[in-house]
Amino acid sequence: MRTLATALTMLAVAALGPSAQTMSFYDLKTRTLDGKPADLAPYRGGVSLVVNVASFCGYTPQYAGLERLYRELKGKGFTILGFPSNDFGEQEPGTAQEIADFCRLNYDVTFPMFEKVITRSGPGQSPVYAFLGRSGHLPAWNFSKYVVDRQGRIVAFFPSDVTPEDPKLRAAITRALAN
Numbered sequence: 001m002r003t004l005a006t007a008l009t010m011l012a013v014a015a016l017g018p019s020a021q022t023m024s025f026y027d028l029k030t031r032t033l034d035g036k037p038a039d040l041a042p043y044r045g046g047v048s049l050v051v052n053v054a055s056f057c058g059y060t061p062q063y064a065g066l067e068r069l070y071r072e073l074k075g076k077g078f079t080i081l082g083f084p085s086n087d088f089g090e091q092e093p094g095t096a097q098e099i100a101d102f103c104r105l106n107y108d109v110t111f112p113m114f115e116k117v118i119t120r121s122g123p124g125q126s127p128v129y130a131f132l133g134r135s136g137h138l139p140a141w142n143f144s145k146y147v148v149d150r151q152g153r154i155v156a157f158f159p160s161d162v163t164p165e166d167p168k169l170r171a172a173i174t175r176a177l178a179n
Helices: 002-015 062-076 096-107 127-133 167-178
Strands: 029-031 037-039 047-053 078-084 145-148 154-158
Touching: 029 127, 047 062, 047 127, 047 167, 062 078, 062 096, 062 167, 145 167, 154 167
Parallel strands: 047 078
Antiparallel strands: 029 037, 047 145, 145 154
């Protein structure tokens, strides 16, 4: 009887889709900005800052602070994962190549960038943002930030107006790196 109940539970969880089964952010798969399959597993064991980015937003200058933060902490087990999105004000209309060129030429971005995604709940939502949304927070605008710990748990969320230099964001990253 217990085996049947376990099997039924597993089937029910499977029917909910991959994000319902995913226990860690680092279990997810996505695509790089140039369209190649990408597994987030290599980031397991480090701390990640996940940001929905856009090239033509009032917050776009945050790219400079994000890049400084990345360069400062990347040797300590930290990375930034950028996910372009056109969800808010159609402020990321470009192709993958246009986005890559914009980031490189204007901000010398070296942190990993992934394919353009839909962050909002509903049809077409990225599995990455379906998982992040389980925290109770989805981006309300571009440059929302999630701190993901070494095990792939979301430990903090910061809205768009919190800059990469903000002491609260930096404290959350420091705490995650210490664990």
